Amino acid sequence: MEQLKFGVSSMNLGGSTKIKPSKDIALSEWEDAVTIKEFYRAGGHFLKASDTECRFLWDADALYVLFLCTEEKRSEKEEPIAEKDRTSLKRTDRVEIAVQSGNFGHRDFSVFVAENNGRTMAQTQKGMTYLGGDLGGYLGGDDRIENQAEITEIAEDAYVSTVKPFENGWMAYLALPWSLMGGRSEEQFALQVYRIKHQTSDISTPFPLDMQVNFSDRFEYDPLTFLEVFLNGEKGTAKAEGVLCTLPDGIKRWQRPVKLVWPTAEERREIETLHQTKESTTEENLADRIRVLQRWQDVLTLEGMDFFTGQSVSNPWEFREPWVERRLCNEALLQKDMEKACRGIDTAIAYFSKLTEWWYADHTLGNVSESWKEPGELKTVSCEKNRICLSFAGGQKLYVSAGADGFRFHMEQKGYFDAKEEQITLKGGDTLWIAEAACGTLRITTGAQWKLEIEGTDFSMSSGQLRLYSEGGKEAGSEWSIRLRKKDGVYGFGECFDEVNQRGKVRSLWQRDACEGCLASIGNQSYKVIPLIHISAGYSVFINSHYRIRADIAHETADLLRFQVSGPVMDFFVWCGAPAKIMDCYTKLTGKPILPPKWVFEPWAGGGGGRWYQGPLHDVCKEQMAALEQFEELDIPHAGFYAEGAGAEWYTEPRPEELYKIVAFAEKKGIHAFSWQFPDMSQEKAEKYLPDVAPEDLPINKIAPHEGEKQLPTYIDFTHPKGMDLLRAQWKTRLDAGIRGTMVDFGDFVPDEAIFYDGRTGKEMHNGYAYEYAKSYRKLFYERYGEDHVLYTRGAAPGSQSLGCQFAGDHLTSFLGMTYAIRGGLTAAASGLPFWGVDVTGYDGFSDEETYLRWTEWAAFCPIMRYHGTEPREPWEYNEGTVKVYKRYAWLRENLLPYSYGLAVHAHETGMPMMRPLSMEIPGKPELVDCDDEYFYGSDFLVAPIHSEGENRIVVFPEGRWTDFWDNTNVITEAGEQRVYAPIDQIPVYLREGAFLPMELNGNLIPGESMTTSRKKCLVVTPPVTERYGVWNRDRTDRVTYQLRPEENGFHMTVHGTGEWEYLLIKGLSDKPRSIQVNGREYPECVARTALYFEEGWFMQKDGTVIVRLYDHSETELQVEM
Secondary structure, eight states: OOOOOOOEEEEEOOSOOSSOOOTTOOGGGGTTSEEEOOOEEGGGOSSOOOOEEEEEEEOSSEEEEEEEEEOOOSOSOSSOOOTTTSOOOOOOEEEEEEEEOTTOOTTOEEEEEEETTSOEEEEEEESOOOTTTTTTOOSSSTTOOOOOOEEEEOOGGGSEEEEEEETTEEEEEEEEEGGGGTSOOSSEEEEEEEEEEGGGTEEEESSOOOGGGGSTTTOOOOGGGOEEEEOSSOOEEEEOOSSEEEOTTSOEEEOOOSSOOOOOHHHHHHHHHHHHOOSOOOTTTHHHHHHHHHHHHHHHHHTTOOOSHHHHHHOSSOOOOHHHHHHHHHHHHHTTOHHHHHHHHHHHHHHHHHHHHHHSTTSSTTSOOTTOBOOOOEEEEEEETTEEEEEETTSOEEEEEEETTEEEEEOSSOOSOOOOOBOEEEEEETTEEEEEETTEEEEEEOBTTOEEEETTSSOEEETTSEEEEEETTEEEEEEEEEEOOTTOOEEEEEOOSSOSOOTTOEEEEOOOOTHHHHHHSOSOOOSBEEEEEEETTTEEEEEOOOSEEEEEESSSSTTEEEEEEESSOOEEEEEESOHHHHHHHHHHHHOOOOOOOGGGGSOEEEEOHHHHHTSTTOOHHHHHHHHHHHHHHTTOOOSEEEETTTTOTTSSSOOTHHHHHHHHHHHHTTOEEEEEEOOBOOHHHHHHHOTTSOGGGSSBOEEOOOSSSOOOOOBBOTTSTTHHHHHHHHHHHHHHHTOOEEEEOOOOOOOTTEEOTTSOBHHHHTTTHHHHHHHHHHHHHHHHHTTOOEEEESSBOTTGGGTOEEEOOOOBSSHHHHHHHHHHHHHHHHTTOOSEEEEETOSBSOOOHHHHHHHHHHHTTSSEEEEOOSSOOOGGGTOHHHHHHHHHHHHHHHHTHHHHHHHHHHHHHHOOOSEEEHHHHSTTOGGGGGOOSOEEETTTEEEOOOOSSSSEEEEEEOSSOEEESSOTTOEEOSOEEEEEEOOTTOOOEEEETTOEEEEEEOTTOOTTSOOSSOOEEEEEEOOOSSOEEEEEESSSSOEEEEEEEEETTEEEEEEESOOOOSEEEEOOOSSOOSEEEETTEEEOBOSSGGGGGTSSEEEEOTTSOEEEEOOOOSEEEEEEEO
């Protein structure tokens, strides 16, 4: 078990330096400096902090500080990059130091900032107060108390700051006169140093901060986290061990560990003991309780709790933030008020107890109550009407049936989705029974050591692996588990941002507003909770319940996958076979994916309402139209535009005419305009929309009586017969204006106390509300537009794929945000959501240029390519080079439209996603589950996005032959890891052997070039290594089948159905063909490509691409001889 580690808490700078260091930065002058080399990310994040070193010297006049900040190389090329060809990479990075000395009080300090671009700034804060107020107010919200300090700017000429680059990094030198920081202390002062690097979402310090500072609007300089610094002693740094540590001056401080670490079994028992205690905290047990409380916070974080807005809104009890509780305790310890510190700890214990009792099925940490009971001996097995009943000694009955092409296991109460029970037969008797169905064979062993096994698979469940929990004589929870092989990977679960393979983790399936978890925590919450779990051994499990589920994925027990359901429903399906078969089964049960219009798979632009309103024109509609106009002038294509803010009702003076203006303006350019909405609905608002409906009959959820006076959220109740009436009234103006789609946002805060018209409470509806929400919106838009619209939901539940598309929610505008999004896209796809997109470059803030470019490149190979955010997302906000790259990938997206839409039709019919994890496309290779940042786009593209600084990455190449999409001469034939070079304007993408890729290109036949004046239908293929069959869906009804077969001296291709292709491009050939035949007729080799304008034939380009001129053939047979 990993041990807790702590950061630097104090240091001694020794005696005064005899040589004043030069602002020209000569490292030789700093050899005797005290150095801090360990920086840690805020919040205990697992990721390593950016390499940073900080050195200190001092004399009677000033404190001298040198930061050495390492970063990834900008380019792998030695030669300079010409600005006209490549964009420059401006990375936002800065260092800061906060110092209090001399006559400064505890709440006084000066802050000095140096940025890597040479900019510097400084200020003094006197009498600072904490965000939310000194008494511990909530840090979020528009009405919070702000810092009340007296802030004075420090003139730049009052101190010295120099920034200088070095190989793979930059240095910042600061000479800070003591007079700016309260004067020089004779013995002791305090400081903290920070590195804040936007592109990697890195806020790091030697003494780690808590996760709330990762929010840009919640960062604050906290003197309680400053290092104690001494002069004239033995030089060096020191770490104080223990959660409650004692600093050199005798002050006690509650410090957080540098990294989140799972608690030991003993620590879990200590947490539960503290949870159950009724005794108050005393000075004698204070240290131990603080230690346990910190471990309690950490384990809840690791199990999916985030302590942010979503938590506060949907619970009736008073909200507390653990970092605020720590700060209040440290204030009391500083004042040596032990009584106050103890009372604060009691308050924190009470809050964590509330959370724990709510979060877990049996109200104990990790569901360890002794009230869980096994059903006992399996006594009898019987079969009636295609349902097998397993009767246990404890009186429980477990039913087994065949449905949706799989085996279904459930207790008395079934889940939301039902399946027609298929024929199943039962044979045998006494201790061994055999159940046979079209989906497979189930072996049932009775007795005390009972066992259920699906033949031909590794799925089994036996005695000791099923427990039930009751409250008040009613079923309130179920736990069941299955054995895993050592090499098995486990993935799915909905949208997982932290990793694809969840083995070794604990996953809480409870829909959250994961924005705050992604922006500030460790990314282990989900907007989309879908309990479809794939085990790489070759089977999948779908838990048919909307109640909260806790999944221990071989964390506590190395070979056990354990599910705990908080509610009366135990119902799950097991499907065996290849992922393609399983996705078909799952979507037969929960609904086949919707088929969006073809234009949905073209690029979208747009942004949030505030982003438009805050523009220079301060006119939402004009800002939006100006963006569309500029895109047209730059010849950059889009089919959708997110016009949030136009006609918005939340503005003081709504302007509904804006909706008509932007829709009409966009439609003239062939662009569809979209809006935004969330389901929150107060009684007052509902009465305005439905004035003739009695208050008690309004279609909003009711709230059951609860503790306290807190007002809990109310949403539109879409199970109510009048729910659609309310929705139509809310949307009438926008639909009349011609809005063609919307973001279906939020819906994450359904409280347990909610009561819906159909009888469900919030406990069951919380995870299921997203389905009812999207179903009603689908009906609303279908009434007006038929299929010609788009909905994209943030939340999702099983079945959501049949109602709309999805988007990834709010992410960091950084490479970390992109990493989370890639993993989220892959796990969402594996969970049955094929039409998924992300806010390209992240949601909140303005991304660095390198992030913007890499994210843009990746978006072209996502199911949906869409831009959105709180600040401008248009490429001209950077420079001409960025515009050039954006334009290239927007047109590449148009090039790929025939292929992408074909994938969409396939997903609609089969459930197989457009974006596929490697383990899904190539089953039977458990090691591929760990490849969480590359994937297949369809079956022909291997996509490996660059989501970190620099121009290279490791790509895992499966067995086969892979042709570089950008460089036809680069063909990879060796399986395994390879480091590849990727210029800043190029994403690593490879074509599979036997690829069949319908595209549209311009007359130059070059991907990424404008097709405004010329469009050519083309087919791109690569030579097969093994025989490949496939289907390309031109649309719902028009299919083209194909076969590619390797031959001794070339390959053969047969195509049935017309693609109307004018050109065939053959990539990845090892040499020049000896001959090419089409439909039995040998084509001549042309002396120049221009000859293909006039006649059939073929031509080989310098890069080895062979271009074959075709005319429309409903049946095409190609023979390439090498």
